[in-house]
Amino acid sequence: xxxxxxxxxxxxxxxxxxxxxxxxxxxxxxxxxxxxxxxxxxxxxxxxxxxxxxxxxxxxxxxxxxxxxxxxxxxxxxxxxxxxxxxxxxxxxxxxxxxxxxxxxxxxxxxxxxxxxxxxxxxxxxxxxxxxxxxxxxxxxxxxxxxxxxxxxxxxxxxxxxxxxxxxxxxxxxxxxxxxxxxxxxxxxxxxxxxxxxxxxxxxxxxxxxxxxxxxxxxxxxxxxxxxxxxxxxxxxxxxxxxxxxxxxxxxxxxxxx
Amino acid sequence: xxxxxxxxxxxxxxxxxxxxxxxxxxxxxxxxxxxxxxxxxxxxxxxxxxxxxxxxxxxxxxxxxxxxxxxxxxxxxxxxxxxxxxxxxxxxxxxxxxxxxxxxxxxxxxxxxxxxxxxxxxxxxxxxxxxxxxxxxxxxxxxxxxxxxxxxxxxxxxxxxxxxxxxxxxxxxxxxxxxxxxxxxxxxxxxxxxxxxxxxxxxxxxxxxxxxxxxxxxxxxxxxxxxxxxxxxxxxxxxxxxxxxxxxxxxxxxxxxxxxxxxxxxxxxxxxxxxxxxxxxxxxxxxxxxxxxxxxxxxxxxxxxxxxxxxxxx
Numbered sequence: 001x002x003x004x005x006x007x008x009x010x011x012x013x014x015x016x017x018x019x020x021x022x023x024x025x026x027x028x029x030x031x032x033x034x035x036x037x038x039x040x041x042x043x044x045x046x047x048x049x050x051x052x053x054x055x056x057x058x059x060x061x062x063x064x065x066x067x068x069x070x071x072x073x074x075x076x077x078x079x080x081x082x083x084x085x086x087x088x089x090x091x092x093x094x095x096x097x098x099x100x101x102x103x104x105x106x107x108x109x110x111x112x113x114x115x116x117x118x119x120x121x122x123x124x125x126x127x128x129x130x131x132x133x134x135x136x137x138x139x140x141x142x143x144x145x146x147x148x149x150x151x152x153x154x155x156x157x158x159x160x161x162x163x164x165x166x167x168x169x170x171x172x173x174x175x176x177x178x179x180x181x182x183x184x185x186x187x188x189x190x191x192x193x194x195x196x197x198x199x200x201x202x203x204x205x206x207x208x209x210x211x212x213x214x215x216x217x218x219x220x221x222x223x224x225x226x227x228x229x230x231x232x233x234x235x236x237x238x239x240x241x242x243x244x245x246x247x248x249x250x251x252x253x254x255x256x257x258x
Numbered sequence: 259x260x261x262x263x264x265x266x267x268x269x270x271x272x273x274x275x276x277x278x279x280x281x282x283x284x285x286x287x288x289x290x291x292x293x294x295x296x297x298x299x300x301x302x303x304x305x306x307x308x309x310x311x312x313x314x315x316x317x318x319x320x321x322x323x324x325x326x327x328x329x330x331x332x333x334x335x336x337x338x339x340x341x342x343x344x345x346x347x348x349x350x351x352x353x354x355x356x357x358x359x360x361x362x363x364x365x366x367x368x369x370x371x372x373x374x375x376x377x378x379x380x381x382x383x384x385x386x387x388x389x390x391x392x393x394x395x396x397x398x399x400x401x402x403x404x405x406x407x408x409x410x411x412x413x414x415x416x417x418x419x420x421x422x423x424x425x426x427x428x429x430x431x432x433x434x435x436x437x438x439x440x441x442x443x444x445x446x447x448x449x450x451x452x453x454x455x456x457x458x459x460x461x462x463x464x465x466x467x468x469x470x471x472x473x474x475x476x477x478x479x480x481x482x483x484x485x486x487x488x489x490x491x492x493x494x495x496x497x498x499x500x501x502x503x504x505x506x507x508x509x510x511x512x513x514x515x516x517x518x519x520x521x522x523x524x525x526x527x528x529x530x531x532x533x534x535x536x537x538x539x540x541x542x543x544x545x546x547x548x549x550x551x552x553x554x555x556x557x558x559x560x561x562x563x564x565x566x567x568x569x570x571x572x
């Protein structure tokens with residue numbers, strides 16, 4: 001367990017040293033500041049637009065971080081051959097992979113918390129005082145974080161057997177398809193062909209249903225997701241990621257580094 | 259060999275400030291050139307073809323929603339701001355002021371699709387429905403009713419949408435439908451008591467000024483958008499002005515009965531006007547709710563607004 005945390009801490013440090021991360025956080029905070037001025041063009045809808053823009057930017061930049069940092073986590077170690085030094089010590093491949101995953105999740109958590117705080121402060125600033133929306137956005141922020149954690153797992157899975165460019169592309173496709181899950185289900189229901197029905201049903205269940213975490217729009221209206229639904233969505237994300245990491249580990253443990 | 263390298267290194271270091279200065283000059287000159295070129299291109303750009311500008315939207319609301327990838331709130335905001343900009347741009351091109359509820363002359367053919375997309379992508383976004391109810395009837399009343407009804411379907415608990423739909427029917431002179439809509443809205447939890455009263459008043463005296471005053475007063479109180487508030491305020495001024503002009507006509511009739519002719523100027527009728535405690539300007543002319551003096555017309559036998567008045571003429 002200690003070894004996993006040591007690798008996670010190092011992965012986090014490495015990500016923090018990467019200047020791109022700082023730039024992204026700064027950019028989102030700037031975007032939130034810009035949202036305040038865009039709000040003035042919106043006919044009295046400043047708060048809604050700030051929440052929409054802030055949370056959407058949080059998701060979008062989080063996705064970029066998860067994909068572009070996630071696909072390089074394992075690949076960079078292999079490319080630089082530092083993986084030999086790590087495995088020369090008493091560190092298992094599973095510990096290495098899970099440590100890397102947790103390190104990036106920690107990086108994303110820090111990002112999301114900073115962005116969420118910036119967004120809350122922007123709302124308080126626009127409201128000219130205490131603004132209930134500043135608190136009500138946090139369940140949506142949590143769901144965004146779970147979505148990013150799932151995507152990080154997917155990026156790690158692809159990077160365990162593929163090149164960074166291809167892994168990034170495939171993970172981005174999964175992000176897009178994950179938001180079209182409802183269409184896959186309706187396609188499965190509407191098609192007359194049994195084979196196609198099975199195929200679409202299988203895709204619907206096998207690919208992550210990221211629409212479960214889309215709560216940005218209701219959050220902008222001050223709505224909070226139902227507790228049960230949120231807990232189930234988080235559990236779904238947790239189990240899905242466990243399976244993804246198990247598969248990644250299976251592939252990674254069979255990989256020959258020579 | 260080492261000495262030669264060292265000399266090259268020293269010479270390079272000496273050249274560095276010069277290189278930096280040259281690069282800064284190139285950058286500044288470059289900016290100046292491309293800004294000038296951009297100005298040149300802007301000034302010679304052919305005017306946009308009206309047919310292209312008014313081209314239908316590429317995406318329907320449903321398609322935009324499907325392609326939103328969870329960013330539907332942001333897309334709805336985009337379409338909402340586009341609607342405001344679209345109307346604002348057209349209003350700015352007009353030589354005179356127009357009321358927000360009287361924009362039929364502007365040929366706003368894209369407004370309905372823009373508002374429809376905004377509300378399809380985010381059905382809980384109430385402001386576009388309000389805009390559809392207030393601005394759209396003078397452009398396309400069927401679309402205004404359709405969008406507002408869709409809003410009620412998506413937000414069955416939002417009594418304000420019933421208020422908007424009732425307003426559209428009232429504007430069309432369909433007081434019975436309007437009364438029914440107000441009554442339905444009044445039944446919702448959280449609906450204010452005046453919705454019930456409005457329903458009864460609409461059924462009894464739908465076309466009266468009292469109902470109009472009630473409608474615009476409520477609209478002024480409830481509106482979130484400043485332009486809608488301003489429109490309601492100006493309509494209330496107009497109603498006040500109609501009442502005032504009726505009173506002034508009576509004053510003129512009284513003066514005519516007494517003097518045998520209509521007053522040539524407001525000074526002649528000053529005594530009667532003063533007894534009514536009317537606000538007058540330096541010339542003795544009574545002023546309308548916006549502070550502009552009323553004008554005597556038809557040889558002093560009638561009264562009208564001053565052309566510079568902020569009270570809407572229509």
